Amino acid sequence: MIAPMLEVEGLTAGYGRTVVLRDVSLALGQGEILAVLGKNGMGKSTLLKTVMGFLAPMAGSVSLEGRDVSGQPPHLTARAGVAYTPQEYTIFQDLTVEENLRLGVPDDTTFAERAEMLRDHFPRMLERSRQRAGTLSGGEQKMLIMSRALLARPRLMLIDEVSEGLQPSMINRMAEVLTRVREGFGTSILIVEQHLAFALSIADRYAVLKLGEIVEEGEAGDPAAAGVLGEHMKV
Ligand SMILES: Nc1ncnc2c1ncn2[C@@H]1O[C@H](COP(=O)(O)OP(=O)(O)O)[C@@H](O)[C@H]1O
Numbered sequence: 001m002i003a004p005m006l007e008v009e010g011l012t013a014g015y016g017r018t019v020v021l022r023d024v025s026l027a028l029g030q031g032e033i034l035a036v037l038g039k040n041g042m043g044k045s046t047l048l049k050t051v052m053g054f055l056a057p058m059a060g061s062v063s064l065e066g067r068d069v070s071g072q073p074p075h076l077t078a079r080a081g082v083a084y085t086p087q088e089y090t091i092f093q094d095l096t097v098e099e100n101l102r103l104g105v106p107d108d109t110t111f112a113e114r115a116e117m118l119r120d121h122f123p124r125m126l127e128r129s130r131q132r133a134g135t136l137s138g139g140e141q142k143m144l145i146m147s148r149a150l151l152a153r154p155r156l157m158l159i160d161e162v163s164e165g166l167q168p169s170m171i172n173r174m175a176e177v178l179t180r181v182r183e184g185f186g187t188s189i190l191i192v193e194q195h196l197a198f199a200l201s202i203a204d205r206y207a208v209l210k211l212g213e214i215v216e217e218g219e220a221g222d223p224a225a226a227g228v229l230g231e232h233m234k235v
């Protein structure tokens with residue numbers, strides 16, 4: 001049996017002594033897209049930070065392709081093929097768009113080989129390559145963060161609320177790009193979201209996080225999903 005790309009088992013994590021995630025278990029197969037849904041403050045970002053290694057688990061484990069990586073520092077997780085796009089805007093404002101993009105690849109040759117891919121996905125990133133990144137609009141900065149992650153050719157992407165603050169047309173573009181990346185490269189994607197329609201349009205399965213616990217799971221295509229989810233997502 002092939003080990004899942006990502007397996008989280010009985011994960012408990014938080015900040016200092018404050019427990020945020022409680023006994024969370026989930027698995028993500030190769031090339032699979034799982035959407036973890038939940039309102040503000042439910043622990044979505046904490047989950048991704050713990051998987052990436054920014055936070056050490058208090059209990060439970062995180063495994064990548066069968067290898068226990070619990071508590072492994074983020075740069076090693078990245079080296080293992082995991083790309084993380086945080087909820088915050090994490091570009092270098094004073095560098096150009098291209099300089100920011102180059103941070104996603106090990107060397108110039110790799111950049112030259114892969115940059116072409118952006119012409120399809122986010123052409124604006126090539127058109128604006130010499131522009132200072134801090135002068136991009138909020139939506140363009142999100143594109144830049146996503147482009148940098150894609151240039152790393154990750155095997156697993158951890159995507160934190162990429163739809164937040166984006167116009168509908170940009171949200172559609174993100175959905176299209178992520179769907180194509182999965183088809184083209186077999187990339188596994190763990191996406192955390194409050195935007196149900198967007199998340200369910202790209203995901204195979206969903207799980208709902210409520211106060212740090214998974215309270216509901218299902219197939220994204222299940223027509224009952226929207227109703228069940230609506231209940232959990234009410235303010
Ligand atoms: N750095 C931090 N220190 C202490 N508590 C935090 C920190 N970051 C988040 N929290 C708390 O953890 C809980 C979950 O936050 P978070 O994972 O950001 O939720 P979500 O991403 O679903 O909005 C919230 O109660 C939040 O206040």
Ligand SMILES: [Mg+2]
Binds near residue numbers: 044045046087160161
């Ligand atoms: Mg969050």
